[in-house]
Every structure is written in C-alpha cells, then in structure tokens.
Amino acid sequence: QVQLVESGGGLVQAGDSLRLSCAASGRTVNNFAMGWFRQAPGKEREFVAAISWSGGSTNYADSVKGRFTISRDNAKNTVYLQMNSLKPEDTAVYYCAARPFRATMTIHDYAYWGQGTQVTVSS
Numbered sequence: 001q002v003q004l005v006e007s008g009g010g011l012v013q014a015g016d017s018l019r020l021s022c023a024a025s026g027r028t029v030n031n032f033a034m035g036w037f038r039q040a041p042g043k044e045r046e047f048v049a050a051i052s053w054s055g056g057s058t059n060y061a062d063s064v065k066g067r068f069t070i071s072r073d074n075a076k077n078t079v080y081l082q083m084n085s086l087k088p089e090d091t092a093v094y095y096c097a098a099r100p101f102r103a104t105m106t107i108h109d110y111a112y113w114g115q116g117t118q119v120t121v122s123s
Contacts, residue, residue: 001026002112004096009117012086016121020081022096022114029053033103034072034079035110038092038119045095049081050103059105064090086121093118 008020035050049070050059058070072079079096094117097110
C-alpha cells in the first residue's frame with residue numbers, strides 16, 4: 001500500500017511561484033510513475049504532469065508547459081511540482097498520484113492518490 005501526502009499549497013498572486021511536494025510512505029515508490037492532477041471548482045479533475053519512475057521522462061498538459069516542472073527524489077520518496085508564472089486559472093486542488101511503472105496522463109490509470117492541497121492564485 002502507498003500513502004501520499006501533498007504539501008506546499010497556498011494563496012499567491014498572479015506571476016508568483018509555488019513548489020508542491022508529495023511524500024510517499026508505506027512502500028518505496030522508486031519503481032512507480034508519479035503524476036500531478038488538479039481539480040478546479042465545478043470542473044473535472046485534469047492531468048497536469050507526470051514523471052517516470054527513473055525521472056528520465058516527463059509529460060505536461062499544454063496549459064502548464066514551460067511554467068511547471070515535475071521532478072522526483074527517489075532517495076526521499078518525494079515528487080515535486082515547481083509552478084512558476086502562476087495564473088488565476090491555475091487555482092485548484094492539486095493531487096499527487098502513483099501507479100506502477102509507466103507514466104500516463106489518464107486519471108483512471110493511477111491507483112494511489114493523496115488528499116490534495118489547495119492552490120489559489122489571485123489576480
């Protein structure tokens with residue numbers, strides 16, 4: 001079993017930066033792909049970014065390319081999401097997720113989820 005705990009959310013202004021962290025426990029996630037998803041009020045949960053188990057491959061939603069960076073530290077069992085140039089439309093609850101082996105952009109492929117962390121970007 002894998003437990004995921006997100007942190008680092010908060011209230012910022014447009015143009016600011018935040019770094020989200022997702023700490024895994026219960027078992028090592030070194031051979032797990034990790035993903036970040038988000039859900040805004042009244043909208044469906046959507047893919048943000050994903051990273052392979054080795055960190056050698058990453059994928060991003062078009063809406064965050066060039067602004068967000070996903071990374072991982074397997075020694076710390078932690079994955080990060082560096083968010084720069086934040087926009088009001090980035091406001092959402094951000095969720096960390098894990099699945100064995102290959103990273104995908106599909107929500108239903110991920111078996112393990114954190115509880116989410118709120119990111120609010122004011123204009």
